[in-house]
Amino acid sequence: MKTIIILADGAADEPIAQLGNKTPLQAAKKPYIDMLAAKGKSGELDTIPAGFKPGSEIANLSVLGYDVPKVFEGRGSLEAASMGVDILPGEMAMRCNLICIEDGKIKNHSAGHISSEEAAELIQFLDSKLNDGKVSFYPGVSYRHLLKLKGGNKNLDCTPPHDVTGTPFSEVLIKAETSEARESADYLNEIILKSQELLKDHPVNLKRISEGKDPANSIWPWSPGYRPQMQTLQELYGIKSGSVISAVDLIMGIGVYAGLKLIHVKGATGLYDTNYEGKAQAAIDALKNDDFVYLHIEASDEAGHEGDYALKTKTIEYLDNRVVKTIYEATKDWDEPITIAILPDHPTPCALKTHTNKPIPFLIYRSDEAGDAVQVYDEFESPKGAYGLIRGNEFMKTLFGKI
């Protein structure tokens, strides 16, 4: 049996008046996805455990069959794995944004979507000035970087910067949740202030300002954690060999801990202009050798964050005729049976421009098994399917016949 999960990030939504009170999944023309729903079985999946925010890291860990409260150690430590940075025992990792502060307020969480090249120069500069053997910095993609703190205590109340644009930064500095964490909180807040001194006159920022762009004039560390203790998918579900295909460091990092091979596809952007054909072909090639492929496509989430329902509908149509169709047609005559699962990780409703924690619709098509009565794939029909409502790691158990 070959198994592929096609993860359409943030694809679920709410009915939208301009789409005739349909969701983008209902409005999109998606004959192949609907055919798989008709031939397969459907259900809905609750991906966000109680007490967690509906982040992609939480939702994708759930979909991949992890017990999130047990294994979650923050975004930084997951992204570190994709960046090739090891988190050692005794070290704490944090996502470290480069942000723009104006008049003491957080203007944006991305320093105006700074380029990776400019950001790398700034992060290396900060590391040369602030690395005292305790703290260290590693450059990532655009505004997303990594900070490691030796001896750091993760019991910190940190604010994701994208949640507090317009807020004075001094009101949302890091707070200790326990007395043992106070030293870490004080140290990190001091580093934030020092970064502001160091970055304000840096040539990269002076050039950005002269070009009318936002300067990257502060770091913003958040989502602290230690080295995750995650079993591989081989250990958990008996998957002999698997691969992950994504444009996003976070998903690739989860793949590293899950024991999956990372496949980088040229032109995979994480946006609607991504190389759909290249990703579909990479998935087909991987399935020839591997038992399992996790194919993650970010575009529908980004369209949701932009509140662009027309673009979101189009990303679902692209998914149907440039990914699902290609994979189905290429594998349908293989000797070995194939299972294709399609689902998002969480909804990203266009009206809210952010994630929600509602259960998401899923379908599982097995070439050697009859389907249920559900004929199309969307937020209203899929929940009526044979699987009903399942939670967290029950999805992988269902997919691999463990329950």
Ligand SMILES: [Zn+2]
């Ligand atoms: Zn997501």
